[in-house]
Amino acid sequence: MMHRIGVFVCWCGSNIAATVDVKRVAEELGKQPGVVFATDYQYMCSQSGQELIQSAIKEHALTGVVICSCSPQMHETTFRRTVSKAGLNPYMLEIANIREQCSWIHKDKETGTEKAIVLGRAAIAKVQLNAPLKAGETPVTKRALVIGGGIAGIQTALDIAEAGYPVDIVESQPTIGGKMAQLDKTFPTLDCAACILTPRMVDANQQENITIYAYSEVEAVTGFVGNFHAKIRRKARYVDETKCTGCGLCTEKCPQKNVPNEFNLGMDHRRAVYIPFAQAVPKIATIDANYCKMLQEGKCGVCSKICAAGAIDYKQQDTFVEQDYGAIVVATGFRPISMEKFDEYAYSQSPDVVTSLEFERLMNAAGPTSGTLLRPSDGTHPKTLVFVQCVGSRCSDDGRGKPYCSKICCMYTAKHAMLCREKYPDTDVYVFYIDVRAPGKNFDEFYRRAAEEYGVHYIKGQVGKIVPEDGKLKVQASDLLANEQLHIDADMVILAAAIEPNPTARSLATMLTTPMDTNDFFTEAHPKLRPVESATAGIFLSGTCQGPKDIPETVSQASACAAKVMGLLHKDRLVGNPCIAQPDELMCNGCSSCEKVCPYGAITYADKEFRTFEGMKVRRVAQVNPAVCQGCGACTVACPSGAMDLKGFSNRQIMAEVDAICK
Amino acid sequence: MQEVKQKAIELLQSGKVQRVLGWKTGEFFYDLTPAVFETVEEIKKDFVFSPFCGANLSKYLIAESRKEGKIAAFLKPCDSYSFVQLLKEHRIVRENVHVVGVQCNGMCDIEAIKAQGVKGVTAVRQEGETLVCETLYGEKSVPYAAALSERCKTCKSKKIVLFDELLGENGEDDPDCGRFDLVSKLEAMTAEERFAFWQQELSRCIRCNACRNVCPACSCEKCVFDNDTLGTANKAAANSFEEQNFHIIRAFHVAGRCTDCGECSRVCPQHIPLHLLNRKFIKDTNELYGEYQAGADLETRPPLVDFTQDDCEPSVVYTRGGNGK
Numbered sequence: 001m002m003h004r005i006g007v008f009v010c011w012c013g014s015n016i017a018a019t020v021d022v023k024r025v026a027e028e029l030g031k032q033p034g035v036v037f038a039t040d041y042q043y044m045c046s047q048s049g050q051e052l053i054q055s056a057i058k059e060h061a062l063t064g065v066v067i068c069s070c071s072p073q074m075h076e077t078t079f080r081r082t083v084s085k086a087g088l089n090p091y092m093l094e095i096a097n098i099r100e101q102c103s104w105i106h107k108d109k110e111t112g113t114e115k116a117i118v119l120g121r122a123a124i125a126k127v128q129l130n131a132p133l134k135a136g137e138t139p140v141t142k143r144a145l146v147i148g149g150g151i152a153g154i155q156t157a158l159d160i161a162e163a164g165y166p167v168d169i170v171e172s173q174p175t176i177g178g179k180m181a182q183l184d185k186t187f188p189t190l191d192c193a194a195c196i197l198t199p200r201m202v203d204a205n206q207q208e209n210i211t212i213y214a215y216s217e218v219e220a221v222t223g224f225v226g227n228f229h230a231k232i233r234r235k236a237r238y239v240d241e242t243k244c245t246g247c248g249l250c251t252e253k254c255p256q257k258n259v260p261n262e263f264n265l266g267m268d269h270r271r272a273v274y275i276p277f278a279q280a281v282p283k284i285a286t287i288d289a290n291y292c293k294m295l296q297e298g299k300c301g302v303c304s305k306i307c308a309a310g311a312i313d314y315k316q317q318d319t320f321v322e323q324d325y326g327a328i329v330v331a332t333g334f335r336p337i338s339m340e341k342f343d344e345y346a347y348s349q350s351p352d353v354v355t356s357l358e359f360e361r362l363m364n365a366a367g368p369t370s371g372t373l374l375r376p377s378d379g380t381h382p383k384t385l386v387f388v389q390c391v392g393s394r395c396s397d398d399g400r401g402k403p404y405c406s407k408i409c410c411m412y413t414a415k416h417a418m419l420c421r422e423k424y425p426d427t428d429v430y431v432f433y434i435d436v437r438a439p440g441k442n443f444d445e446f447y448r449r450a451a452e453e454y455g456v457h458y459i460k461g462q463v464g465k466i467v468p469e470d471g472k473l474k475v476q477a478s479d480l481l482a483n484e485q486l487h488i489d490a491d492m493v494i495l496a497a498a499i500e501p502n503p504t505a506r507s508l509a510t511m512l513t514t515p516m517d518t519n520d521f522f523t524e525a526h527p528k529l530r531p532v533e534s535a536t537a538g539i540f541l542s543g544t545c546q547g548p549k550d551i552p553e554t555v556s557q558a559s560a561c562a563a564k565v566m567g568l569l570h571k572d573r574l575v576g577n578p579c580i581a582q583p584d585e586l587m588c589n590g591c592s593s594c595e596k597v598c599p600y601g602a603i604t605y606a607d608k609e610f611r612t613f614e615g616m617k618v619r620r621v622a623q624v625n626p627a628v629c630q631g632c633g634a635c636t637v638a639c640p641s642g643a644m645d646l647k648g649f650s651n652r653q654i655m656a657e658v659d660a661i662c663k
Numbered sequence: 664m665q666e667v668k669q670k671a672i673e674l675l676q677s678g679k680v681q682r683v684l685g686w687k688t689g690e691f692f693y694d695l696t697p698a699v700f701e702t703v704e705e706i707k708k709d710f711v712f713s714p715f716c717g718a719n720l721s722k723y724l725i726a727e728s729r730k731e732g733k734i735a736a737f738l739k740p741c742d743s744y745s746f747v748q749l750l751k752e753h754r755i756v757r758e759n760v761h762v763v764g765v766q767c768n769g770m771c772d773i774e775a776i777k778a779q780g781v782k783g784v785t786a787v788r789q790e791g792e793t794l795v796c797e798t799l800y801g802e803k804s805v806p807y808a809a810a811l812s813e814r815c816k817t818c819k820s821k822k823i824v825l826f827d828e829l830l831g832e833n834g835e836d837d838p839d840c841g842r843f844d845l846v847s848k849l850e851a852m853t854a855e856e857r858f859a860f861w862q863q864e865l866s867r868c869i870r871c872n873a874c875r876n877v878c879p880a881c882s883c884e885k886c887v888f889d890n891d892t893l894g895t896a897n898k899a900a901a902n903s904f905e906e907q908n909f910h911i912i913r914a915f916h917v918a919g920r921c922t923d924c925g926e927c928s929r930v931c932p933q934h935i936p937l938h939l940l941n942r943k944f945i946k947d948t949n950e951l952y953g954e955y956q957a958g959a960d961l962e963t964r965p966p967l968v969d970f971t972q973d974d975c976e977p978s979v980v981y982t983r984g985g986n987g988k
Binding site for chain 2: 589
């Protein structure tokens with residue numbers, strides 16, 4: 001049957017119409033074989049635009065529809081609903097993207113128009129070969145996985161759990177809490193980070209719907225939205241979690257005293273068996289196998305002897321948990337970048353040059369100096385402090401920093417400077433900045449207070465060089481407003497290091513087939529309209545894994561993310577994608593190429609009997625499980641004989657599109 | 664030679680196998696043809712094993728192993744790689760095949776002998792490092808190495824990777840065989856020079872399909888070039904670019920599965936160095952995804968249909984392919 005095709009060209013206001021002659025596109029496409037109706041309209045997605053399509057379908061008895069408009073990512077669902085309401089199968093619709101792929105990238109109207117016609121022609125050629133498709137349904141596993149136990153992960157998990165769904169938090173460190181646990185005070189209210197975070201950690205621990213897998217990593221993820229399957233590696237702590245009471249006796253008696261303490265960023269030491277900090281959750285000791293004498297040399301055993309609960313188990317092995325999930329939340333967070341490429345700031349030459357996160361620990365009552373600000377080199381009280389902003393941020397030229405603004409540094413530097421001046425009024429505090437960015441609620445007031453009330457010297461300009469000399473740090477800088485060179489003899493320098501995504505995020509993105517940007521931040525499905533969903537269905541983004549954020553913003557995104565997860569878990573069944581793979585058994589070699597590339601495990605094999613010229617023959621042929629196939633199309637490409645095809649995107653359809661373009 | 668023939672007779676006589684896959688003389692002494700023998704008499708009469716047994720027997724086992732009874736197959740190192748690759752693709756019924764591994768000194772090419780100035784050859788025999796040729800004009804000798812076919816001069820392996828019994832000694836891989844030297848030369852050309860090179864070579868193609876029909880990796884139930892519903896065949900035929908189209912699609916289809924047996928170039932009546940296309944793919948795969956030899960074992964996952972977290976990024980692949988080198 002020859003199709004009766006209707007073509008609808010959208011102006012998208014002036015978005016398309018300014019660079020594409022929409023009338024000519026409709027006129028030209030109207031001449032294509034099979035096209036019985038063609039028109040243009042200002043906003044095809046509007047109520048009246050959709051009604052125009054629906055009445056044309058009825059009036060001209062259309063069997064196929066081509067809409068030349070924006071990207072199908074934008075309105076394919078809308079238009080499928082439109083044609084479906086007019087009685088057409090929703091998969092008898094094709095969209096030619098004449099906005100993102102045409103009008104937006106062309107300046108010349110002639111070129112734009114020609115390309116729009118070509119794209120429309122390709123869509124017409126494809127719809128000629130379309131067949132009605134019907135989607136199946138899949139059940140939803142009502143359980144969420146949150147990867148990362150910082151404030152983002154904790155908040156998302158708490159919200160989901162409170163809505164009644166079970167949530168598992170996987171945290172790679174021995175305790176949840178993340179970077180926020182290391183902070184001293186939080187801007188702009190100056191409340192103590194631990195005081196607001198640790199109750200949340202306890203809540204997470206006590207919430208019966210939450211299971212915390214601390215000191216664990218996600219090893220593998222398979223499946224798809226509503227039906228993920230994850231394998232979680234529970235790293236050996238060499239301590240029985242069910243027995244350890246967190247009394248901490250072992251962490252005091254362990255003779256191995258010189259292990260750099262990562263919680264204090266290596267500025268003091270811990271034992272080989274340790275609890276990262278007093279409020280750790282779960283509060284369970286962990287033996288660091290790299291430093292434990294018993295595990296390294298088989299000699300010692302002090303912790304085992306001293307543990308009243310008998311929790312020490314030197315023979316413990318990594319174990320695995322396997323679990324099904326309906327949704328996965330990525331909350332892998334950030335870390336400050338390494339300072340090793342920034343030699344001019346003498347970070348590696350002097351212990352008195354520290355990063356801001358290290359400074360947080362030096363100011364913190366639970367830090368290595370118990371909260372008294374002392375110079376790491378000699379333990380004296382620093383009098384002159386220089387803060388350098390944008391170290392590695394907004395740095396696009398030399399490849400050693402990051403092109404983006406890390407967003408939090410202006411505010412925490414104002415906080416540090418203010419706290420210094422408040423606690424130690426005898427200090428001189430300088431802040432070197434490019435510009436101060438303080439657009440949050442009460443942020444600009446906060447920064448102005450630092451500069452105006454606390455007498456912090458804010459100097460617009462960059463620090464060029466820092467030279468450690470005679471126990472001082474000689475800071476050479478320029479004051480751009482005064483247009484002069486400054487030489488400051490500082491006691492301490494604090495570098496506002498740029499932040500970058502947690503380095504494990506990249507392998508996780510690969511595992512989850514979730515896109516990232518060039519800076520390794522996860523990409524949201526839509527920058528404005530779908531900011532907490534990833535482009536991969538069922539994968540959600542919480543916190544700084546998606547981009548630099550402060551705590552209030554992280555928490556609101558975390559809750560938004562939880563709301564999206566709840567929306568998904570609330571459904572009992574999801575309508576699947578009918579565009580799935582289908583093998584032509586007569587052509588299939590049974591070679592297993594498709595099975596190997598299938599990321600969903602949707603392909604199996606069966607021995608089937610076929611009639612041939614030489615009688616009945618048994619052959620091994622591929623079978624696709626329609627409930628599991630997600631229509632990614634990898635199999636169709638891997639198949640050497642072209643036996644595997646994707647419904648709705650068949651090899652013939654794609655070839656027809658290419659032909660129509662190249663005609 | 665006699666040992667191989669003796670083994671064939673022995674296997675058939677003992678009833679261990681019902682058929683034997685080997686070689687027999689074709690029109691000339693140097694164009695040996697694969698053949699299935701069902702009786703001792705046939706073997707005694709026609710079975711040949713000589714320096715011209717280049718033909719890779721593994722592909723025949725796709726059909727032969729599905730027939731009644733067991734078949735013995737003589738596989739040279741090259742052939743054994745193809746055999747394993749086909750097993751990996753579930754194309755051969757393993758239990759119906761008795762593999763006899765035969766060592767190989769490299770197979771000769773009549774053209775190479777002629778190039779040495781030896782004409783009218785009627786028979787050859789190997790004597791150590793020398794190939795003694797009986798000719799219409801008396802006996803002549805050429806160094807064995809000079810008589811070798813192109814692919815055997817850069818033999819990648821003397822190892823028979825899978826066998827049920829072995830005649831002679833098993834050999835080793837030769838990673839320094841230099842089989843990619845010519846590919847490197849092509850890579851060093853500019854894009855224009857390279858295009859001209861392939862244009863020149865491929866324009867001689869007469870689309871006899873010999874390369875496809877002999878290739879153990881080209882064993883689809885229905886080749887895309889024979890399939891009317893796909894439209895690929897018509898496309899290739901309708902295009903003046905036909906030869907390139909065909910060979911490049913073929914090279915893509917066997918990428919990651921080609922064991923580099925070199926049969927495509929051996930059978931090409933136009934002497935197109937088709938194996939270079941496949942070797943380029945093998946070299947690229949090795950460089951981008953780590954060393955991989957198709958058919959070396961039954962377990963290793965082929966890199967092109969596998970996925971690991973340390974796979975190189977598409978951008979790296981793009982840069983390498985897109986810089987004109």
